[in-house]
Amino acid sequence: MTIALETLLGGLMLGALYALFGLGLSLSLGVMKMINIAHGDLIVLGAYLCSTVMQALGVNPLVSLLAVVPAMFVLGYLLQRLLLNRVVGRGPLSPLLLTFGLSIVLQNVLQETFTADTRSLQAGDIALQGFNLGGVSIGLLPLISTIASVLVFGLTSWTIERTHWGRQARAVSDDPATARLVGVDDRGFFALITGFILSVIALAAVLYGIRTPFSPTAGPERLLQSFEAVVLGGLGNIWGTFIGGLIVGVAQVFGAKLTSGLGPFFGHLVFLLVLLFRPQGLFGKAQR
Amino acid sequence: MLRTDRLDAHYGLFQALFGLSFHIEPGETVALIGSNGAGKSTLMKALVGAVAVRHDGVTLDGTAVGGEPERRQLSRGIALVPEGRRLFPSLTVRENLQLAARNGRAGAWTVQRLFDEFPVMAKFQNRPATALSGGQQQLVALSRALVTNPSYLLCDEISLGLSPKSVNEVYELLGRARKGGLAVVLVEQNVKRALSESNRYYCIQKGRVVLEGPSDRADHALVAKAYFGM
Numbered sequence: 007m008t009i010a011l012e013t014l015l016g017g018l019m020l021g022a023l024y025a026l027f028g029l030g031l032s033l034s035l036g037v038m039k040m041i042n043i044a045h046g047d048l049i050v051l052g053a054y055l056c057s058t059v060m061q062a063l064g065v066n067p068l069v070s071l072l073a074v075v076p077a078m079f080v081l082g083y084l085l086q087r088l089l090l091n092r093v094v095g096r097g098p099l100s101p102l103l104l105t106f107g108l109s110i111v112l113q114n115v116l117q118e119t120f121t122a123d124t125r126s127l128q129a130g131d132i133a134l135q136g137f138n139l140g141g142v143s144i145g146l147l148p149l150i151s152t153i154a155s156v157l158v159f160g161l162t163s164w165t166i167e168r169t170h171w172g173r174q175a176r177a178v179s180d181d182p183a184t185a186r187l188v189g190v191d192d193r194g195f196f197a198l199i200t201g202f203i204l205s206v207i208a209l210a211a212v213l214y215g216i217r218t219p220f221s222p223t224a225g226p227e228r229l230l231q232s233f234e235a236v237v238l239g240g241l242g243n244i245w246g247t248f249i250g251g252l253i254v255g256v257a258q259v260f261g262a263k264l265t266s267g268l269g270p271f272f273g274h275l276v277f278l279l280v281l282l283f284r285p286q287g288l289f290g291k292a293q294r
Numbered sequence: 295m296l297r298t299d300r301l302d303a304h305y306g307l308f309q310a311l312f313g314l315s316f317h318i319e320p321g322e323t324v325a326l327i328g329s330n331g332a333g334k335s336t337l338m339k340a341l342v343g344a345v346a347v348r349h350d351g352v353t354l355d356g357t358a359v360g361g362e363p364e365r366r367q368l369s370r371g372i373a374l375v376p377e378g379r380r381l382f383p384s385l386t387v388r389e390n391l392q393l394a395a396r397n398g399r400a401g402a403w404t405v406q407r408l409f410d411e412f413p414v415m416a417k418f419q420n421r422p423a424t425a426l427s428g429g430q431q432q433l434v435a436l437s438r439a440l441v442t443n444p445s446y447l448l449c450d451e452i453s454l455g456l457s458p459k460s461v462n463e464v465y466e467l468l469g470r471a472r473k474g475g476l477a478v479v480l481v482e483q484n485v486k487r488a489l490s491e492s493n494r495y496y497c498i499q500k501g502r503v504v505l506e507g508p509s510d511r512a513d514h515a516l517v518a519k520a521y522f523g524m
Contacts, residue, residue, distance in 0.1 A: 173393045176384040184380040186364040187342065187373075188438060189397025 008141050013263050014256060019148035021235075021255020022155035023217070025248040026210040027228055028235030029162065030203035036242035037175045038094050038196055040101040044109040046229030048204060051112060052078055052211025053220050057125050067127040067212050075208045082204030086197040094196060095182060109225065116222035127215035151213040155248075158206060163244050175199070179242070227270075234277045240290025249288060253280070295319050296341065296372065296446050296477070301351040301360075303333075303340050303501075310336040310345075311501040320445060323478040325492035325509060327485055327521055333501040334481045335377060338448040341479070342374040343367045368398055371445035375452055377481075379435040381423035387434050388419040391441050398442020402474055408437045412467065429460025436464060440471055447471065448479045453487070465491065485517060497521060 027049060034040050042048075055077060059070040089108070093100035135146040166172035177185040178192050186192055214220070214228070234254050239246025254273045261272020280288065296318050303311040311333050318324045326334040339345040341352060343364045352360035354370055367373075381390055391405045409416035412433055418426055423434055432452055439447055449468070453461040465487075472478060482488035489495060489509045497505035497520035505520040 170393070170396055173385060173389050176389075177382045177393055180382040180384050181380055183344065184376060184382070187344065187368075187376060187380075188394040189365040189368040189442065190393070191363070191365050 009263075011142050013259055015142065015144060016148070017256030017259035018252055019145075019152045019255070020259055021252035022152040022248075023210065023213055023251075024231045024235050024255050025251025026151075026155040026158060026206065026213070027232040028239075028247045028251050029159065029210075029244070030206050031229075031232045032236045032239070032242070032244060032247040033162070033199060033203055035236065036244075037179045037199055039098070039179075040090065040094055041098070041105070042090075043102060043105040043229065044112055044225070045105075045207075045232055046227065047109045047112040047116070047225030048078075048207050049211045049214065049228045049232075050116060050220055050222065050225045052204075052208045053127065053215035054116060054120055054125070054222075055208070056127055056212045056215060057120075060127065066132075067129050067216055068132075071209060071212055074212065075205045078204040078208035079201040082207075083197045083201035085204075086200035087193075090200065091193050091196060094193075109229075113222055113225060120222060122221060122223070124219040124221045125215075126219040127212065129216045133216055147213075147216060151217075154209060154213065155251075158209065159244065159248050166244065171195075171198075231273070234273065237287055238277055238280055240287030243287070243289045246287060246289035295355060297353045298337070298340070298351055298360075299353065301337075301340060301347055303336050303345050303347050305336075305345075309501065311340065314498070314501060314503055316496060316503065318446065318477050318479060320477050321472075321475045322494065323472060323480060323492045325480045325482060325488035325495040326498055327482075327488055327495055327517060328498035329521060332498045334498055335450055336501070337498070338374055338450055338479065338481065341367070341446075341448060342372055344374070365397065368442055368444075371399060371443070372448070373398070373439040373442050373444035373446070374448045375435050375439045375450060377450040377454070379431050381431055381434055381438070383422055383424040385423055386420050387415055387423050387426065390423045390434060390438050394438045395441040399444070401443025403440045403443050403471075405441055408441060411470070412437070427460075429456050429463060432456060432460065432464050433467060436467055440467075444476065446477045446479065448481075450481045451483065452480075454483060461487075485514075485521065489514075489517070 031042065031045050034042055052074060056067055056070045056074050059073050060067060093104050129147065133147050136143050166175055174190050174195055178190060178195065182192050231254060235251035236247050238250030238253055253276060257276035258269040258273035262269030298314055298316045300313040300315055301311050302309065302313060314337060316337065326337065328334050336345055340347045343362050343366065347360045349360045350358040359367065359370065385393065391408065395405050409419065414430055415433060415437065423431065436452060452464055468478065480488055480492055489512050492509045495506065495509050495512055496503050497517060499520060505516060
């Protein structure tokens, strides 16, 4: 029983990280109707940036976020302004092709710059600490990353529901041409959103890099996890993405308990099964 | 004065406007009359910046403003009520108005004033905008443009598909706005109504002005002829 509970908690906490991976994809799909194939590679880039900052300044990975998050925001802003805005609103294919190319470029640049060796982010004591809750042991770091994920999701959801930015986002998502008529600068707004997305990616990347060793080619697997979280939850539904991430995480950890090494397979399997019965995702609206 | 000078407009290879010259004075109401596809909507879109045109093709009080983005035209006081209302379904009635108010100009029209004058909108303010009846939606669409406090309001088919009672309500709101000195460009299927509501009219056919003049002296037979292209 304790083992089952521990496994469940472990899965939920891993899933919260997957959800954080997926948030950016969910936003860009929801607001800009754009799928960024380089999403996973940007996560890996974030992890390498963190590693570089740690080496240069000799700081803890969590402290490095102070530099990595703003850097990734600027990168996202410029990426959208200079590159992605050229293809937004031109149907699904152009953004797919462009970001697929971007993904290849990123992987190669990472390999060229950082070599193909795996790296990990050493967080020191914090990564090993944990506590015991009625016989169930919980790691401090997974707990921190879960709390961070819940906070980011809560903040994003609140922003979308309650603020002027959120109203702009929903209006642009509904009807970009009419949103422009009421004075929304959709292109500039997209750049801010992508800046925000890359900031979230930076946070997710650091939490991921502390947990798992990474290499320049680790991006596509991260993209897949993000994608599964988004699609499972239902497109354009922020909390759906969160639940989707949790499901993939739990399936993966339970799968790994059954047959070690096959964890990711079970995550994908659950994804496939859910889609067979609810093609629109758990919380998605059926296609009109 | 808002003016177009020999304006051409294109959608890709298709040319929608051919050397169209048009003007509207502050406080004036001008009707655009013509069949579907004549270029009325294109002219309006060109005025608000939704269709790319030559920079000096559109002038506002002598300054060239053509081809600039919608938000710039909105801040100069040119606003469009698009055909088919185009409210945002993910936003409530109040949010539809708030979004426009925030991006528009400050002035006499506020979200609160519109709610005060039209209690039906206040009553449904927290519902999704598209959950309202057609007439109520049109009121919201018109309000969404008014709350940006424009000097020139372009209304594209604001009575289309509405009950006679709703049409009167929409024109009542428009009438109140005009009392404040608002200039209105009106595209309206009901030619009689268009002429009775306006000071001047233009008949547009295949992207060209074929007839224009003061509305009270309009010859209905000539207008009908221009409308049907006979």
